[in-house]
Amino acid sequence: MEFEKVVKKRAMIRRYQKKAVEDEKIQRILNLAWKAPSAGFTQPVEFILVKDEKAKRALFEAALYQEQLLEAPIIIAVVSNTSRSTPRYGKRGREFYSVIDGAFASLIILFTCVKEGLGASFVGAFEDEKVSKVLKLPNYVRPIxxxxxxxxxxxxxxxxxxxxxxxIHKNTW
Ligand SMILES: Cc1cc2nc3c(=O)[nH]c(=O)nc-3n(C[C@H](O)[C@H](O)[C@H](O)COP(=O)(O)O)c2cc1C
Known part of the structure; x- marks a missing residue:
């Protein structure tokens, strides 16, 4: 599919069929997300693939009971390992670059889902501590x-x- 069409077609899809998503499709999605830009090439972004029903329910509860997390056959949790961004950039690495790196990777996931004929919904409204607990994240890994x-x-x-x-502004605000 042509790039312009992918961008125009992309939209948050929040209802899914029961059908499982093939592992090869998820692998192709991750192969591209892995190519996302990274501040100073510190590469903090990692991915957690969640298919387990109990884990999905726990994420649903940690994310304002958003139904798409229960209904989706798979959730990709995009997380940033700030132990790679902090040593070089300190607070900016931990609080800013780590989030942007994760957002860039997430957008590639959303675009690739379109190309693969899948629907996807980015969920950012969640309680960090609860999500971290469900995913067993170490304290230096933040959910994005x-x-x-x-x-x-x-x-x-x-x-x-x-x-x-x-x-659109010209030269200044
Ligand atoms: C940072 C961020 C957080 C978001 N969090 C949620 C969320 O928790 N739940 C949800 O259903 N959509 C979420 N969205 C999706 C937006 O609601 C959606 O992108 C927007 O309404 C525009 O719709 P579109 O993406 O279909 O064009 C989020 C989007 C962004 C960029």
């Missing part, structure tokens, strides 16, 4: 996003965006 993935069972919701002209 929970990406629910499955074969879509709904059409993409349509949103009206702020017009682009209103968002």
């Amino acid at each position: 996003g929970l990406i629910a993935i499955g074969y879509p069972a709904e059409a993409a919701p349509k949103y009206k965006r702020i017009s682009l002209e209103k968002l």
Whole structure:
């Protein structure tokens, strides 16, 4: 699928069919997410693949009971291992670059899901401590996003965006 089409087609899909997602598709998604940019090439981003029903329910409870986390056959938890970003960049590495690195990898996951015919929803509204506990994250690994993935069972919701002209500034604000 042509890149422009992938970008235009991407939307958060929050309902999924029962059908499992093939491991090869998940591997292809991760192969591309792995190529995401990384501040100073510190590569803090890691991925946790969650298929276990008990773990999915615990993530659902840690993320404001968002149903897509229960319904998705697989969740990719994108996490940042700040033990790689902090030594070089200190607070900025831990609090800022680690998040941006994770966000870039997450967007590649969302785009690749479109290409693979999958629906995905990025969930960022969760309680960090609860998610960390469920995923058994060490204290230097921070959760960035929970990406629910499955074969879509709904059409993409349509949103009206702020017009682009209103968002473009020339030279200064
Ligand atoms: C940082 C961030 C956090 C988000 N957290 C959630 C979330 O917790 N639950 C959810 O359903 N969608 C979440 N979203 C998705 C947005 O609601 C969605 O991108 C927005 O409404 C635009 O829709 P679209 O992505 O389908 O174009 C999040 C998006 C971003 C960028």
